[in-house]
Amino acid sequence: MGIGLGCLVLILIVAYAVIYFKTESRINKTYTINVQKIAVTQSAEALTQGEHLVQIKGCRECHGEDLGGKIFIDDPQLGRLVGANLTQGRGGIMREYTKADLTRALKHGVRKDGKSALLMPSDEYNSLSVEDMGALMSYIKSLRPVDRELPENEIRPLLRVLTFLNKFPLLPAERIDHTKQSVQTVKSEISANYGQYVATGCVGCHRPNYKGGEPLAPGFPPVPNITKSGNLGKWTEDQFIHTLRTGITPEGKKMDPKDMPWTMTKEFTDNEIKSVYLFLKSLPEES
Structure with a gap:
């Protein structure tokens, strides 16, 4: 019985080692994106539409009411997932992100370092029109600076297993057609x-x-x-x-x-x- 239990433990260790290295490879994969040009303005119309998109897309659920970032998952089995500080305050990504970087993150789910963002619904944003994407970016760039430094993401065993089995949408960049070009505008009508x-x-x-x-x-x-x-x-x-x-x-x-x-x-x-x-x-x- 002792030998059998030891073999089982060894098999589990080897299996998790495979899962760990496979998921690490996916997490650290870098993407080269040919970013579509999106116009950013500070017009009242664009800012109003951008704020509306923030509301209906649930950005505050992960990034906080002030979009200054927050920990939105902290589970002993899954891990810790952090919504970035989207402002230009201390700890905010917009202190470094260019317009192309922001387009890449929103539309493609790819961070400034070329790796996939984590649990970012960019596959939903990928279909936004150029006009709406520009409005969303305009609003983000207009945000009041929030000084908030946040901890790093931490991927724990259960989340790795779920990601390995494709049962958890951790890596949005894997699910997106990065060659897709956005249409210029989508008419708001009842249809x-x-x-x-x-x-x-x-x-x-x-x-x-x-x-x-x-x-x-x-x-x-x-x-x-x-x-x-x-x-x-x-x-x-x-x-x-x-x-x-x-x-x-x-x-x-x-x-x-x-x-x-x-x-x-x-x-x-x-x-x-x-x-x-x-x-x-x-x-x-x-x-």
């Missing part, structure tokens, strides 16, 4: 096409087919199906809007904003929220 543009922010949790599935990580709840073959199929447009703006479903369930970020979706404009409803209702039912 399923515009809804698809807005609903890219739902893909990270609800999957590319919007049908949800298994939990995003251990301890998380299963992700619901938000196509018409799920509960959405029973909801009217008014009920959908009420749910996304109050966090209360037609069935009377109060949604936890940690699981469903309705505190973000409540900031959708009428055009955005109605278009998302049209898009989700247009998706094919499960066969």
Whole structure:
């Protein structure tokens, strides 16, 4: 029995060593990006749209209310993940980031050093129009400096295993088509096409087919199906809007904003929220 247990321990050590070095290789991979030129202005229109995008994209969930950065995951098994200080204050990345660096980080999920950002939803930002990306960058560059120095990220064993198995979206640069060019503008109108543009922010949790599935990580709840073959199929447009703006479903369930970020979706404009409803209702039912 002692020999068998020793062999098992040895196998586990070797397996984790393989996982460690494989994930380290992926984490330290460098990307060379041909960055698309994005205009940055300080016009009132751009700053207003940029602030709106910060609200509906959930930037403050990871980077703090003042966008001065915060630790957003600190778990003994998963590790510590830190949202960077996005200002020009002490500890802020904008003290060093150029416009091209910021474009690379937002659109491609690649840091200034060429390595992938960690758990940054750049695969969602990658589809932003040039106009919207420029507005988002303009707003970030206008932020009041926040002096806040933060600790480094720390990847612990469970997170490495989940990353190795592709069960946790740690490395956004791996999932992005870095040759894709953004369209100049996307018209804000009530349509399923515009809804698809807005609903890219739902893909990270609800999957590319919007049908949800298994939990995003251990301890998380299963992700619901938000196509018409799920509960959405029973909801009217008014009920959908009420749910996304109050966090209360037609069935009377109060949604936890940690699981469903309705505190973000409540900031959708009428055009955005109605278009998302049209898009989700247009998706094919499960066969």
